[in-house]
Structures are given as C-alpha cells and as structure tokens.
Amino acid sequence: MVPDPTTQPCLSAEEAFAILGIERKTGYRAIKEGSFPVPVIRVGRLIRVPTAALSRLLAGGGESTGDPPEDEERYPADTAPRDRKQLSA
Numbered sequence: 001m002v003p004d005p006t007t008q009p010c011l012s013a014e015e016a017f018a019i020l021g022i023e024r025k026t027g028y029r030a031i032k033e034g035s036f037p038v039p040v041i042r043v044g045r046l047i048r049v050p051t052a053a054l055s056r057l058l059a060g061g062g063e064s065t066g067d068p069p070e071d072e073e074r075y076p077a078d079t080a081p082r083d084r085k086q087l088s089a
Contacts, residue, residue, distance in 0.1 A: 005052040010041065016049035019058075 017027035038053040
C-alpha cells in the first residue's frame with residue numbers, strides 16, 4: 001500500500017521497490033537505465049521516489065519518465081531531417 005502523498009511525499013527507492021514487488025537489484029538497474037516507471041529524485045547518492053507518482057502508476061494512470069522518446073533523443077527536432085538524410089545517403 002502506498003502512503004498518503006500529503007503525509008509522506010517521498011519514499012526511499014527500496015520502499016518503492018517493495019511496493020512494486022520488484023527486487024532491489026532490478027529496481028536500481030531500472031533507475032540507472034532510465035526505465036523505472038516513475039521519475040526519481042536524486043540528491044547526491046540518495047534516491048527518492050515521489051509517492052504521488054507511484055500512487056498514480058498503481059492506480060492505472062501510468063507515469064512518464066519525462067525522457068523524450070528514443071527517436072527524439074537521437075534526433076532532436078531541429079536536426080532530425082538533416083541527420084536522417086545523412087544516415088540514409
């Protein structure tokens with residue numbers, strides 16, 4: 001069960017892993033790779049997971065990592081056509 005976001009705005013990464021039912025190693029790997037299903041807050045080596053985002057995810061609302069889609073990341077909007085032409089030429 002996810003705590004109330006108004007009383008506990010963030011959880012430790014390991015608390016979030018337990019709520020999601022994933023192993024510690026899997027959770028940290030997902031955070032490192034950017035595939036963790038909710039955004040995380042990093043303060044030095046400390047990782048916190050916003051309770052509200054975790055709540056929305058589990059309620060079925062989904063959550064975005066805030067990262068651009070893979071294609072946009074490789075080809076920013078202003079350079080996409082030129083880069084793609086060079087690759088196909």
